Amino acid sequence: MEDLFQKEVVLQTKDLTKKFGRRWAVKNLNVQVHRGDVFAFLGPNGAGKSTTIRMILTLLLPTFGSVEMFGEDLHRNRSAVLSRVCGIVEKPDFYLYLSAYKNLEIIGSMTRRVRSREIMEVLELVGLAARAFEKVKTFSHGMKQRLGIAQAILTKPELIILDEPTAGLDPQGMKEVRDLIRGLTTKREMTIFLSTHLLSEVEQVATRMAVINRGELLAQGSVQELLNQEPSDYFIQVSHNDSALKLIQALPWVQVLSSQTDRMEVRLEGGRASELNRLLVMHGVEVSSFVPHRTLEDFFLKITKGKTEL
Amino acid sequence: MLFWFEIFKTFRRWRTYISFTVIALIVILTEVVMKLSAGEVVHRMLRPFQRDFLITGNILNAWFVTAFIMNSLHIHIPFLITLVAGDMVSSEATSGTIRFLLIRPPSRGRIITAKYLTALFYTAILVIFFALVCVLLGVPLFGSGDLIIHHYGKFDIAFIPESEIPLRLFFAFAAAIWSMSVVASIAFLFSTLAENSIGPIIGTMAVVIVFLVLGNLPLDFFRNMKPYLFTTYMINLWQQFLNLRIPWPEIGRSAIILGLHNVGLFLIAFFVFKRKDIKS
Numbered sequence: 265m266e267d268l269f270q271k272e273v274v275l276q277t278k279d280l281t282k283k284f285g286r287r288w289a290v291k292n293l294n295v296q297v298h299r300g301d302v303f304a305f306l307g308p309n310g311a312g313k314s315t316t317i318r319m320i321l322t323l324l325l326p327t328f329g330s331v332e333m334f335g336e337d338l339h340r341n342r343s344a345v346l347s348r349v350c351g352i353v354e355k356p357d358f359y360l361y362l363s364a365y366k367n368l369e370i371i372g373s374m375t376r377r378v379r380s381r382e383i384m385e386v387l388e389l390v391g392l393a394a395r396a397f398e399k400v401k402t403f404s405h406g407m408k409q410r411l412g413i414a415q416a417i418l419t420k421p422e423l424i425i426l427d428e429p430t431a432g433l434d435p436q437g438m439k440e441v442r443d444l445i446r447g448l449t450t451k452r453e454m455t456i457f458l459s460t461h462l463l464s465e466v467e468q469v470a471t472r473m474a475v476i477n478r479g480e481l482l483a484q485g486s487v488q489e490l491l492n493q494e495p496s497d498y499f500i501q502v503s504h505n506d507s508a509l510k511l512i513q514a515l516p517w518v519q520v521l522s523s524q525t526d527r528m529e530v531r532l533e534g535g536r537a538s539e540l541n542r543l544l545v546m547h548g549v550e551v552s553s554f555v556p557h558r559t560l561e562d563f564f565l566k567i568t569k570g571k572t573e574l
Numbered sequence: 575m576l577f578w579f580e581i582f583k584t585f586r587r588w589r590t591y592i593s594f595t596v597i598a599l600i601v602i603l604t605e606v607v608m609k610l611s612a613g614e615v616v617h618r619m620l621r622p623f624q625r626d627f628l629i630t631g632n633i634l635n636a637w638f639v640t641a642f643i644m645n646s647l648h649i650h651i652p653f654l655i656t657l658v659a660g661d662m663v664s665s666e667a668t669s670g671t672i673r674f675l676l677i678r679p680p681s682r683g684r685i686i687t688a689k690y691l692t693a694l695f696y697t698a699i700l701v702i703f704f705a706l707v708c709v710l711l712g713v714p715l716f717g718s719g720d721l722i723i724h725h726y727g728k729f730d731i732a733f734i735p736e737s738e739i740p741l742r743l744f745f746a747f748a749a750a751i752w753s754m755s756v757v758a759s760i761a762f763l764f765s766t767l768a769e770n771s772i773g774p775i776i777g778t779m780a781v782v783i784v785f786l787v788l789g790n791l792p793l794d795f796f797r798n799m800k801p802y803l804f805t806t807y808m809i810n811l812w813q814q815f816l817n818l819r820i821p822w823p824e825i826g827r828s829a830i831i832l833g834l835h836n837v838g839l840f841l842i843a844f845f846v847f848k849r850k851d852i853k854s
Contacts, residue, residue, distance in 0.1 A: 321677040323852040343679040357670030374678035
């Protein structure tokens with residue numbers, strides 16, 4: 265049942281293409297987002313992430329290709345489809361001369377009639393209930409970002425599209441937004457499409473991801489699946505380094521990169537971290553830590569051939 | 575619903591009230607100065623006719639003052655209209671809120687129509703406010719009476735009895751709203767094309783000023799061009815209600831031409847907006 269639930273496709277792009285003048289901003293993009301995913305759309309600045317999101321949300325017209333949501337063609341059933349979707353494109357902008365409450369009332373009412381209780385509930389969720397009736401121009405960037413999430417979830421959409429939701433936030437603000445995103449999938453069963461160029465963000469919140477560069481899709485799948493395809497580096501701390509080293513050196517799928525008295529750095533073939541851990545424990549070596557070493561960044565740099573700036 | 579939200583947003587911005595303040599100041603200043611210089615005003619008014627007519631009674635009354643101020647309608651009101659109509663779409667693009675609107679279920683067609691209707695509503699309210707300030711300040715200051723009016727460039731004077739004036743002024747201001755709606759339509763079209771508010775304001779004023787200048791140049795070439803300039807109908811339309819006899823066919827023709835301008839300009843704005851890529 266869990267698998268069936270996971271496999272329902274809520275968003276699908278079919279050869280989605282956008283050309284600005286002579287430049288292909290997005291080229292033949294095919295991505296699939298399943299219900300319940302926190303889907304990370306990863307790529308360096310200028311990769312085509314925002315252009316894709318703008319096409320998905322009808323802000324840009326595709327040059328070719330199409331977008332399907334909930335099994336329906338977006339451009340044929342725009343109104344019905346968009347009533348089940350919400351999002352933030354780039355930064356959340358509001359009517360600065362109106363209060364947070366009034367902004368949400370106006371924006372929410374464009375989808376359906378929203379009750380005062382619903383507005384206060386989402387403001388409570390993002391921690392802005394106390395400032396509901398203050399003008400948005402008095403809000404900090406972090407507060408506007410949280411208000412952006414409030415407007416995105418106000419009408420209880422099934423799919424939320426967030427374009428770099430932590431951009432410009434301080435570490436505390438980034439954590440708050442990530443916690444909110446996690447809460448939306450776990451507590452409210454919403455599907456999240458999250459564009460970002462922050463690898464740490466993907467590692468912390470995403471279940472599936474797609475990597476895009478120069479408008480083209482480079483990889484797509486579950487975060488673990490993609491990482492396991494490639495050799496990964498780990499820092500290992502063990503109780504008996506010498507015996508552990510002997511054991512590891514005998515394994516053909518492990519390469520020791522460095523070794524010190526109490527820890528070593530190794531490179532493993534994809535997906536074999538748990539196997540190595542089990543072997544070490546079986547041979548009486550206590551493993552106190554087994555930490556991946558920037559695996560997503562390595563993966564990203566490899567598939568984008570290190571030519572991009574993160 | 576969309577229309578009411580547009581109205582709400584428009585009338586919650588302080589920029590909207592600049593126009594009302596300016597109009598109030600212009601009317602108050604003009605009427606007070608006219609009151610203080612009543613003798614000079616009457617002398618100038620009657621100078622062309624003093625040899626041929628004997629004119630008595632309260633000539634410098636509220637109706638004359640209102641008609642006098644209305645003559646400046648095509649100068650400052652278009653500018654005040656563009657402040658809001660030229661800002662309807664472009665300000666949302668500048669602030670980024672256009673993205674919030676366009677990712678919602680209502681179609682772009684409905685959104686642009688609601689905004690256009692709001693621009694027309696604002697234009698109407700502005701002209702009505704202008705009329706109310708003129709009359710409500712003018713009547714206590716100058717009193718009532720028959721309207722004697724001389725249209726610039728014509729060799730006749732119109733005498734309109736006091737009993738007919740309220741209805742004629744009502745029609746004149748209604749016609750002024752219709753005339754000014756073309757200015758609103760031009761500003762609105764520019765607003766859908768631009769990403770900032772200055773462009774539509776300057777663009778609209780440039781069009782209005784250039785057309786007014788072309789229509790008034792005393793050369794045959796420009797006189798022949800006059801029927802093709804919307805400003806010709808924009809000014810004539812309301813003035814014709816203060817003629818001795820109201821030329822209904824001419825008024826109807828002017829109203830239709832201005833209406834066609836409105837429809838054409840809105841349709842262009844509609845289709846531009848429908849196909850517009852939102853990159854901001």
